[in-house]
Amino acid sequence: MRKEVLLSDAPGTRVLLLGNEAIARGAIEAGVQFVTGYPGTPSTEIMETLIEAAPHLDFVAHWSVNEKVAFDAATGASFSGVRSMVIMKHVGLNVAADSLQQLKLIDIAGGFVIVSVDDPSGLSSNNEQDNRWYAKFAGLPAIEPADLNEAREMAKRAFEISEELRTPVILRSVTRLGHMTGDLELGEFDRNRREPNFDGTRQWTPFPCLEPERRLREKLRQAGEVFERYEFDVYQGMGSEKIGVVGAGFAFNYAQEAVDRLGLRGEVALLKIGTVNPLPNRIIHRLLNHVSQVLVVEDVTPFLEEGIKAEAQGIHRPIQIHGRKSGALPEVGETILDDVVSALADVVRQESPDRALPSDVLLSKGRAEQSTAIQKLIPRRQIGFCAGCSHRATYYALTKALQNAGIKDPIVVGDIGCYTLGFYPPFSILQTMTSMGASMGTSDALAQLNPSRKVIAVIGDSTFYHAGMPGLLQIAQQQRPVLIIAMDNSVTASTGQQPHPGTWQLTDERTVIPIEDIARAFQIPHVRVVRSLQIKRLIRELEEALVLDVPAMIVSRQACALEPGERWRERTVVAKVDAAKCDGCLACVEEYGCPAFVAAEDGEGKMAIDPVLCNGCASCKIVCPQGAIYLERLEPEE
Amino acid sequence: MTRETKAKQGPFNLIIAGVGGQGTIFASQVVARAAIEEGFSVRIAETYGVTQRGGPVYSQVRIGRQVYGPLIPKGCCHLLLGLEPIEALRRGADYLAPRAGVVLNTHVSVPLETQLGKQPDLRIETIERQLRKLGAGELLAMDARAMAEEAGGATTTNVLLLGAMCGFDVFPLSYNSVESAMRATTRPRFLEANLVSLDRGREYALAVKNVNQNN
Numbered sequence: 114m115r116k117e118v119l120l121s122d123a124p125g126t127r128v129l130l131l132g133n134e135a136i137a138r139g140a141i142e143a144g145v146q147f148v149t150g151y152p153g154t155p156s157t158e159i160m161e162t163l164i165e166a167a168p169h170l171d172f173v174a175h176w177s178v179n180e181k182v183a184f185d186a187a188t189g190a191s192f193s194g195v196r197s198m199v200i201m202k203h204v205g206l207n208v209a210a211d212s213l214q215q216l217k218l219i220d221i222a223g224g225f226v227i228v229s230v231d232d233p234s235g236l237s238s239n240n241e242q243d244n245r246w247y248a249k250f251a252g253l254p255a256i257e258p259a260d261l262n263e264a265r266e267m268a269k270r271a272f273e274i275s276e277e278l279r280t281p282v283i284l285r286s287v288t289r290l291g292h293m294t295g296d297l298e299l300g301e302f303d304r305n306r307r308e309p310n311f312d313g314t315r316q317w318t319p320f321p322c323l324e325p326e327r328r329l330r331e332k333l334r335q336a337g338e339v340f341e342r343y344e345f346d347v348y349q350g351m352g353s354e355k356i357g358v359v360g361a362g363f364a365f366n367y368a369q370e371a372v373d374r375l376g377l378r379g380e381v382a383l384l385k386i387g388t389v390n391p392l393p394n395r396i397i398h399r400l401l402n403h404v405s406q407v408l409v410v411e412d413v414t415p416f417l418e419e420g421i422k423a424e425a426q427g428i429h430r431p432i433q434i435h436g437r438k439s440g441a442l443p444e445v446g447e448t449i450l451d452d453v454v455s456a457l458a459d460v461v462r463q464e465s466p467d468r469a470l471p472s473d474v475l476l477s478k479g480r481a482e483q484s485t486a487i488q489k490l491i492p493r494r495q496i497g498f499c500a501g502c503s504h505r506a507t508y509y510a511l512t513k514a515l516q517n518a519g520i521k522d523p524i525v526v527g528d529i530g531c532y533t534l535g536f537y538p539p540f541s542i543l544q545t546m547t548s549m550g551a552s553m554g555t556s557d558a559l560a561q562l563n564p565s566r567k568v569i570a571v572i573g574d575s576t577f578y579h580a581g582m583p584g585l586l587q588i589a590q591q592q593r594p595v596l597i598i599a600m601d602n603s604v605t606a607s608t609g610q611q612p613h614p615g616t617w618q619l620t621d622e623r624t625v626i627p628i629e630d631i632a633r634a635f636q637i638p639h640v641r642v643v644r645s646l647q648i649k650r651l652i653r654e655l656e657e658a659l660v661l662d663v664p665a666m667i668v669s670r671q672a673c674a675l676e677p678g679e680r681w682r683e684r685t686v687v688a689k690v691d692a693a694k695c696d697g698c699l700a701c702v703e704e705y706g707c708p709a710f711v712a713a714e715d716g717e718g719k720m721a722i723d724p725v726l727c728n729g730c731a732s733c734k735i736v737c738p739q740g741a742i743y744l745e746r747l748e749p750e751e
Numbered sequence: 752m753t754r755e756t757k758a759k760q761g762p763f764n765l766i767i768a769g770v771g772g773q774g775t776i777f778a779s780q781v782v783a784r785a786a787i788e789e790g791f792s793v794r795i796a797e798t799y800g801v802t803q804r805g806g807p808v809y810s811q812v813r814i815g816r817q818v819y820g821p822l823i824p825k826g827c828c829h830l831l832l833g834l835e836p837i838e839a840l841r842r843g844a845d846y847l848a849p850r851a852g853v854v855l856n857t858h859v860s861v862p863l864e865t866q867l868g869k870q871p872d873l874r875i876e877t878i879e880r881q882l883r884k885l886g887a888g889e890l891l892a893m894d895a896r897a898m899a900e901e902a903g904g905a906t907t908t909n910v911l912l913l914g915a916m917c918g919f920d921v922f923p924l925s926y927n928s929v930e931s932a933m934r935a936t937t938r939p940r941f942l943e944a945n946l947v948s949l950d951r952g953r954e955y956a957l958a959v960k961n962v963n964q965n966n
């Protein structure tokens with residue numbers, strides 16, 4: 114369905130797309146010939162969409178092992194003269210940053226677009242990070258869309274701009290745009306397909322760097338003029354308003370809606386900023402020339418506020434700039450409309466104390482108190498592993514193995530993925546987590562400095578390939594007695610089951626490179642592979658490995674329960690609770706915590722298993738001390 | 752007030768609240784498609800990331816002639832579709848507008864920590880009472896899961912509730928466009944079951960309304 118829309122050559126048609134799909138559509142319209150990236154919420158769907166479209170339009174689209182590899186691969190494509198795009202979440206650019214800082218100095222051939230999706234409030238991330246600073250840091254042109262149509266349009270135009278300036282262009286988006294569905298219009302296809310052709314007569318290197326550094330600054334000055342042609346920045350005013358409201362990219366929506374809610378349309382000037390770097394100073398001056406107060410609405414950091422403030426210094430008249438830095442809006446967290454409404458109301462009151470404002474646009478104090486009181490009654494809903502998830506089985510086995518081995522104060526180092534939920538009940542077993550792959554280096558030093566304690570590092574399969582391998586090499590080379598548990602569920606599960614070099618489930622003919630082969634090649638002396646749901650055996654293997662004083666790896670392997678193929682629809686058994694045996698001890702919930710465990714309807718405190726939620730993995734049998742859990746065979750559906 | 756004028760006064764705001772795996776996002780997609788079929792603009796904010804793991808999920812859907820952002824201001828939700836009642840109250844507490852409509856599945860999905868006695872045990876009666884205290888107008892509570900089991904199957908619970916929502920006066924779209932959006936959005940394998948549940952939901956809502964009007 115969506116695929117038809119994405120491939121449709123009917124410009125002007127109004128369609129329904131996700132923001133991330135709109136960006137993908139823009140790349141398709143631009144005739145992109147090479148795309149790659151590494152999964153990461155909130156950017157993942159851009160790549161997934163392009164992978165789906167690629168065979169129909171004959172371009173290359175595939176996931177890379179990590180963001181740096183992706184960036185470097187897209188670089189090779191650009192050097193071959195074709196339009197290329199690299200896609201990642203905000204933190205991905207940290208991994209690719211070294212490549213970014215070099216490539217910026219080279220005159221590229223095919224248009225090169227870097228899509229960076231920031232995650233205000235860290236809705237699906239460990240941090241808030243404003244990648245507009247990367248544009249400024251690298252000195253590269255950057256733009257950010259305010260809505261779906263512009264997301265499509267900017268993704269497309271970024272290629273032209275990149276080719277005109279012969280420099281990479283950054284397209285910054287945010288979660289709310291990427292994960293917003295709405296209507297937009299399709300644009301036209303650019304039909305300039307290029308034959309890949311690497312020109313070996315040129316030197317594709319920044320060295321010696323001073324001349325390229327100088328040229329980069331020149332390109333950025335040019336970028337300012339180029340951007341004006343595209344009208345990414347829009348001024349709406351009469352030239353006489355005292356108040357200006359400025360919105361950066363997607364945050365412009367909050368600016369507009371706040372103005373409407375307060376009934377200020379026509380009374381304040383509005384400025385939408387779509388160019389991040391360089392800032393569009395001409396249009397900013399148009400606003401500054403007549404206002405005495407400016408409210409800047411933007412996500413994550415006061416990037417634009419600071420830029421406007423610097424510009425305002427050139428105007429010899431006091432202008433107050435309000436925003437995240439001034440304290441008018443919260444310093445951290447995603448922009449919230451209600452905050453913008455009250456900040457704007459404050460600015461209006463300051464400017465014209467007599468101007469009456471509608472009083473009912475924010476929750477009344479009484480109503481807000483009522484909400485708070487109700488929220489206190491509502492139980493928290495801790496997120497946990499899916500029914501049938503192999504990670505639950507592994508953590509359960511690890512807990513038991515530690516008990517059996519009598520290890521009371523282990524250091525358990527975590528990493529990033531679904532398995533990070535091991536921080537939470539019922540296991541609460543992980544103790545550290547920083548960036549992807551960090552479990553390897555961190556456990557190496559923890560083991561070195563805490564020799565009397567057992568150090569266990571837990572790492573997901575995708576994370577292992579992404580950035581875990583160099584750290585494992587160091588552990589191996591140092592012969593550090595860390596027990597590494599590789600949580601191998603065949604896919605990059607937390608971002609939606611994307612493949613990686615160890616994915617064995619897919620039907621295509623790619624080579625599979627299993628984790629254990631790498632560990633053995635790295636000369637890890639003790640490597641075992643166990644099926645996660647065979648819990649008894651897993652416990653035994655873990656116990657054995659826990660007492661070794663050499664590096665050891667247990668690969669706990671079982672396909673993700675949500676793996677394409679939807680195992681749970683094909684289950685052959687469901688688990689049931691024998692009410693006569695269940696004594697309501699809740700060990701199943703306290704030690705295993707599968708979402709299919711529910712209170713039995715008799716109201717006597719006994720447990721039951723929800724037949725809809727049960728995945729049929731059969732692993733929970735082992736956890737009931739009364740042996741009350743049994744399996745019932747399902748009749749095969751016709 | 753006709754449907755036309757309603758949508759002109761600024762966007763119509765709908766929240767669909769549930770837990771991961773209940774099909775919250777699917778329901779919002781169907782509504783979105785129906786909205787553009789009727790010539791409206793639509794914006795949906797979806798919470799992703801942990802949706803498959805039983806965590807809270809909610810979609811904010813805004814429909815109108817012109818809609819800017821997808822986020823609904825507090826106190827401005829005109830219609831709340833509660834696929835799961837605890838989650839419905841969690842969102843309703845902040846977002847419900849005065850006299851808002853509420854469609855509520857009474858089947859509670861009890862959080863793990865509540866089962867362990869570490870978090871409050873919120874009963875369906877309390878949830879309904881609190882929603883009324885918040886000023887809910889029309890409130891339709893139904894054991895949608897049980898009803899779905901008898902219609903298109905337990906996995907169509909979301910669809911059945913969607914059907915019930917179509918029977919609400921505040922909902923600005925017609926049942927016909929929701930049904931045709933359902934046809935366009937559902938995979939063929941599941942279409943039959945979805946249509947049965949969609950219709951069952953609407954019938955139920957209309958029947959309840961008739962009883963109320965006759966009383």
Ligand SMILES: Cc1ncc(C[n+]2csc(CCOP(=O)(O)OP(=O)(O)O)c2C)c(N)n1
Pocket residue numbers: 151152153154180202204205208529530531532549572573574575576577600602604605606607608
């Ligand atoms: C640099 C970086 N890129 C991407 C992400 C997004 N991300 C979080 S966890 C993860 C990988 C999870 O896969 P895996 O290690 O296989 O664990 P699983 O989720 O399957 O348990 C990714 C890609 C990130 N946090 N940091």
